[in-house]
Amino acid sequence: MSLLHIKNLTHYFGGLCAVNDFNLELESGELLGIIGPNGSGKTTVFNLITGVYRPTGGSIRFRDREISGTRPANITMLGIARTFQNIRLFNNLSVLDNVRIAHFGRTHYSPLEAIFHIGRYQAEEERITDHSLDLLDRFGLADHAETEAKNLPYGMQRRLEIVRALATNPSLLCLDEPAAGMNPSEIQKLMDFIQRIRKEFSLTILLIEHQMRLVMGICERLKVLDFGATIAEGAPEEIRANHKVLEAYLGEEAAE
Amino acid sequence: MRIPCSRNIKFLVLIPGGWLLCFLIPRLGILNPYVQLVFIYVGINIILATSLNLINGYMGEFSVGHAGFMAVGAYISSLLTVRVIPASWNPYLFPFALVAGGMGAGLVGLIVAVPSFKTRGDYLAIVTLAFNMIVKSVIENIEAIGGPRGLLGMQKMTTLPWVFFWTVVSIWIIRNFVYSNFGRGVLSIREDEIAGELMGVNTRRVKLLGFVISSFFAGIAGGLFAHNLQFINPRVFDILKSTDILIMVYLGGVGSIAGSIIGAGIYTLLLEYLRFLKEWRMVLMPLLLVFLMLFRPRGIMGLREFKGFVPQYYLSAVELWLARRKKEDVAPSH
Numbered sequence: 001m002s003l004l005h006i007k008n009l010t011h012y013f014g015g016l017c018a019v020n021d022f023n024l025e026l027e028s029g030e031l032l033g034i035i036g037p038n039g040s041g042k043t044t045v046f047n048l049i050t051g052v053y054r055p056t057g058g059s060i061r062f063r064d065r066e067i068s069g070t071r072p073a074n075i076t077m078l079g080i081a082r083t084f085q086n087i088r089l090f091n092n093l094s095v096l097d098n099v100r101i102a103h104f105g106r107t108h109y110s111p112l113e114a115i116f117h118i119g120r121y122q123a124e125e126e127r128i129t130d131h132s133l134d135l136l137d138r139f140g141l142a143d144h145a146e147t148e149a150k151n152l153p154y155g156m157q158r159r160l161e162i163v164r165a166l167a168t169n170p171s172l173l174c175l176d177e178p179a180a181g182m183n184p185s186e187i188q189k190l191m192d193f194i195q196r197i198r199k200e201f202s203l204t205i206l207l208i209e210h211q212m213r214l215v216m217g218i219c220e221r222l223k224v225l226d227f228g229a230t231i232a233e234g235a236p237e238e239i240r241a242n243h244k245v246l247e248a249y250l251g252e253e254a255a256e
Numbered sequence: 257m258r259i260p261c262s263r264n265i266k267f268l269v270l271i272p273g274g275w276l277l278c279f280l281i282p283r284l285g286i287l288n289p290y291v292q293l294v295f296i297y298v299g300i301n302i303i304l305a306t307s308l309n310l311i312n313g314y315m316g317e318f319s320v321g322h323a324g325f326m327a328v329g330a331y332i333s334s335l336l337t338v339r340v341i342p343a344s345w346n347p348y349l350f351p352f353a354l355v356a357g358g359m360g361a362g363l364v365g366l367i368v369a370v371p372s373f374k375t376r377g378d379y380l381a382i383v384t385l386a387f388n389m390i391v392k393s394v395i396e397n398i399e400a401i402g403g404p405r406g407l408l409g410m411q412k413m414t415t416l417p418w419v420f421f422w423t424v425v426s427i428w429i430i431r432n433f434v435y436s437n438f439g440r441g442v443l444s445i446r447e448d449e450i451a452g453e454l455m456g457v458n459t460r461r462v463k464l465l466g467f468v469i470s471s472f473f474a475g476i477a478g479g480l481f482a483h484n485l486q487f488i489n490p491r492v493f494d495i496l497k498s499t500d501i502l503i504m505v506y507l508g509g510v511g512s513i514a515g516s517i518i519g520a521g522i523y524t525l526l527l528e529y530l531r532f533l534k535e536w537r538m539v540l541m542p543l544l545l546v547f548l549m550l551f552r553p554r555g556i557m558g559l560r561e562f563k564g565f566v567p568q569y570y571l572s573a574v575e576l577w578l579a580r581r582k583k584e585d586v587a588p589s590h
Contacts, residue, residue: 020447076453093443103437117432
């Protein structure tokens with residue numbers, strides 16, 4: 001049984017077909033890259049998987065359970081987490097609070113216990129605070145726990161976004177252009193980082209990326225989108241030689 | 257007890273001490289009744305500003321109909337004390353009438369929260385504006401509760417100690433709510449609603465809770481207001497009243513309980529001090545606000561908090577974590 005099974009996924013924005021007949025079979029533990037030129041529908045696929053949009057057609061099954069039409073928070077609780085192309089941290093909150101918020105669904109006390117600070121409140125707060133700080137500590141962010149997220153340097157903001165996603169305890173992690181704005185040495189570090197969290201958290205990873213260095217370096221399998229349609233699929237070497245892919249990226253003449 | 261005790265003791269002394277002072281002032285005749293009245297308004301306005309700040313400051317929505325909730329609380333509690341509860345029982349059952357008013361307002365808040373699922377920002381502001389107008393019109397059209405003439409016959413139940421008590425309760429509960437899982441959910445809506453939802457925050461539940469708590473305390477404030485003035489009519493709770501509360505929140509600072517207290521205090525006291533200016537005080541005050549927005553757009557305390565309101569374990573989360581970790585490191589070795 002595959003972890004994520006997407007069949008005939010289609011999404012229209014008005015008359016514009018953003019994703020057309022997208023199919024995906026993702027096994028547990030896999031690292032799959034989705035590439036394609038700007039506007040080819042990659043982020044839309046993520047938005048469909050995580051429930052931000054409701055698909056026009058097709059089905060998304062996660063662990064053999066239909067999830068299209070489920071509210072995003074509930075999908076997250078099932079074990080799908082994501083990061084964003086343009087960083088979307090909770091800017092005015094501390095690094096620690098950013099991670100604590102990601103524990104929302106697994107904090108067990110009632111509103112009544114919260115407004116009187118009684119019952120399980122104290123123990124639960126301690127538990128999630130410790131867990132958040134442990135997590136931050138593992139990725140070298142514990143020293144900045146009390147910094148406001150917006151004041152972190154860019155690279156750390158990217159890292160914090162991934163840590164925050166990890167705090168939701170996912171089995172599938174969707175990374176949307178994690179290397180955007182990074183230089184080659186930073187990309188190398190990011191590759192190691194992705195491999196590390198993949199192993200330590202036994203994750204399945206979906207990766208959208210523009211940086212060929214990154215996708216070719218770590219993905220076992222690639223999917224290439226162009227204008228919402230899947231134009232190629234296969235191992236990085238096959239994709240590199242694929243005529244259609246070159247055409248999509250460089251234009252028809254250059255490909256010939 | 258994990259929490260260092262010094263500040264708890266401070267509050268344990270300050271709160272009963274403050275209450276005792278409120279209790280003694282009228283009896284000893286230290287302050288004249290006019291000043292006492294001003295303090296009662298300061299208290300009521302603190303409740304209103306703090307509760308509105310939960311929506312406008314912490315949740316980052318823009319509600320402009322807070323007086324509508326106040327009206328619901330004022331009318332329910334007044335109807336109870338005037339029509340239902342026998343006059344001689346009033347002093348004992350007044351708190352229950354207030355809570356009933358608050359709960360009525362909370363219920364209405366629940367209904368107003370539903371549109372906030374679909375819309376936000378300017379559009380939600382229009383919804384709350386419309387809600388305020390609806391409440392006013394509905395009351396004006398029900399003859400049984402006085403219609404446009406209003407309602408009277410309330411005994412003067414709102415005393416300084418009661419106002420102090422409810423002010424402390426509302427600040428305490430809203431502060432507890434803000435520093436909890438649900439409060440962090442509320443903050444995530446302000447910061448980035450989609451990201452919050454994608455981190456597993458049940459934004460609908462959090463919005464419902466936020467609106468209910470906020471409108472509950474607006475209702476309590478309405479009840480206190482009605483039993484102070486001993487007369488209410490629908491015009492009291494119109495858009496202008498909502499605007500007053502908004503000004504207090506933005507003057508004191510969004511997303512800050514200390515800010516709400518400062519804002520409500522300054523606004524109420526200044527309006528009283530400036531009485532000698534007659535009509536011109538209503539020019540001066542808004543002018544002050546214009547300058548505030550130019551030089552401190554987030555208000556006096558915007559997004560900052562007086563440390564006394566922050567739970568200790570929030571302030572020293574990292575130290576406590578290090579201490580606990582050290583203990584764990586030591587434990588397995590022996």
